[in-house]
Amino acid sequence: MSVLENITSEDAIALEDKYGAHNYHPLPVVLSRGKGVFVWDVEGKKYYDFLSAYSAVNQGHCHPKIVGAMMEQAQTLTLTSRAFYNDKLGAFEKYATETFGFDKLLPMNTGAEAVETALKICRKWAYEKKNIAENEAEIIVCENNFHGRTTTIISFSNDPVARKNFGPYTKGFIKIEYDNLKALEEALTNNPNVSGFLVEPIQGEAGVYVPSEGYLKKAKELCEKFNVLFIADEVQTGIARTGRLLATCGNCSCPDKHCSGTPEVKPDILILGKALSGGAYPVSAVLANNEIMEVIRPGNHGSTFGGNPVAATIAMAALDVIKEERLAENSQELGELFRSELNEFIPHCDLVTSVRGKGLLNAILINDREESSTAWDICMALKENGLLAKPTHGNIIRFAPPLVMTKEQLLDCVDIIKRTLSNFKK
Numbered sequence: 001m002s003v004l005e006n007i008t009s010e011d012a013i014a015l016e017d018k019y020g021a022h023n024y025h026p027l028p029v030v031l032s033r034g035k036g037v038f039v040w041d042v043e044g045k046k047y048y049d050f051l052s053a054y055s056a057v058n059q060g061h062c063h064p065k066i067v068g069a070m071m072e073q074a075q076t077l078t079l080t081s082r083a084f085y086n087d088k089l090g091a092f093e094k095y096a097t098e099t100f101g102f103d104k105l106l107p108m109n110t111g112a113e114a115v116e117t118a119l120k121i122c123r124k125w126a127y128e129k130k131n132i133a134e135n136e137a138e139i140i141v142c143e144n145n146f147h148g149r150t151t152t153i154i155s156f157s158n159d160p161v162a163r164k165n166f167g168p169y170t171k172g173f174i175k176i177e178y179d180n181l182k183a184l185e186e187a188l189t190n191n192p193n194v195s196g197f198l199v200e201p202i203q204g205e206a207g208v209y210v211p212s213e214g215y216l217k218k219a220k221e222l223c224e225k226f227n228v229l230f231i232a233d234e235v236q237t238g239i240a241r242t243g244r245l246l247a248t249c250g251n252c253s254c255p256d257k258h259c260s261g262t263p264e265v266k267p268d269i270l271i272l273g274k275a276l277s278g279g280a281y282p283v284s285a286v287l288a289n290n291e292i293m294e295v296i297r298p299g300n301h302g303s304t305f306g307g308n309p310v311a312a313t314i315a316m317a318a319l320d321v322i323k324e325e326r327l328a329e330n331s332q333e334l335g336e337l338f339r340s341e342l343n344e345f346i347p348h349c350d351l352v353t354s355v356r357g358k359g360l361l362n363a364i365l366i367n368d369r370e371e372s373s374t375a376w377d378i379c380m381a382l383k384e385n386g387l388l389a390k391p392t393h394g395n396i397i398r399f400a401p402p403l404v405m406t407k408e409q410l411l412d413c414v415d416i417i418k419r420t421l422s423n424f425k426k
């Protein structure tokens, strides 16, 4: 039918290169099919997916329950806008707020939009509840953060590639070192204009930086002391990725006790995205209790697609799958196995200095300069051996497979990784 039907990898790459903006540098593999933990390229070669679309596909590719829910809803009603009610949004809001333990949810589409929404809620709360003088509210963020790509969000990034020549930048942000409670306390002290602290429970894009034990809990206590909102960006860490339903896993009411980690902190504002959609369709959300969410009134904020019935239906199915298949527990168990296998291997391998992470959000550090191409070259070799992963920053490779992986599959992957690293020549 179409010329695209039998496209080769080479042709598909050439098309994107010629007609697409060059805002990504993809690994040269062209995928045309996915199922569970596997993806296939256009030539039919099968790979383990060790990125999961940056943790958006925690439930595995084309999960039948999620795809089924999507297809059924797509044939029934797709979009009404919020000018009218639809029959799915309320059910999703009830389900998600009960699951995560909040009064209310505000639906958006992408992670960056949800972060923007949280910032807006925080600022409005600052003026209306904390009585900060107009336009004076400040929000504390962390160095090496990643919260998305909007002009405001890149304003408080310190990644020159993401930031340079996109100014003028949005004001009102204070940047402190991640995992540094003293820096947080200093930033909070004697600054009555601080209204929020925006933080990733684990810094994913920065290279899977896990903060010190107790950091989040103590940071939350400091925020409480200074009447500042603790805003957790769990777009990447949430939805069972790190071995619990949430990396912050506060008072969430996980019905099947599938949260296997120790509860740590309950954020004032929780930001979700990525795997809230099961990788099927963009869905993001901001959750908070009434005394915070009530600052948002009709006309203050919105989105044409946010909260549409397809998104709401998919998100409910995506959360069902997490619970029914006990993916938080699986993530916890396989994550421990993965790190222990690699920790045994690392002393015998000059190339890798360490492995770190939580659940199935892990990274290895390559023993080379950050600007070297070694991590990229290793990912190319992994690809040849049937496993797809990507460097995060320079010399760090993130390993984040779908959470529906079995133990046998994980050990098979560990084998591929060890073999690739052992045979790798710089």
Ligand SMILES: *Cc1c(COP(=O)(O)O)cnc(C)c1O
Residues within 6 Å of the ligand: 054, 109, 110, 111, 112, 113, 115, 146, 147, 148, 149, 200, 204, 205, 233, 234, 235, 236, 237, 273, 274
């Ligand atoms: C991916 C990500 C975002 C942005 O999500 P998009 O859907 O790409 O806009 C925000 N925060 C974190 C922590 C992320 O990992």
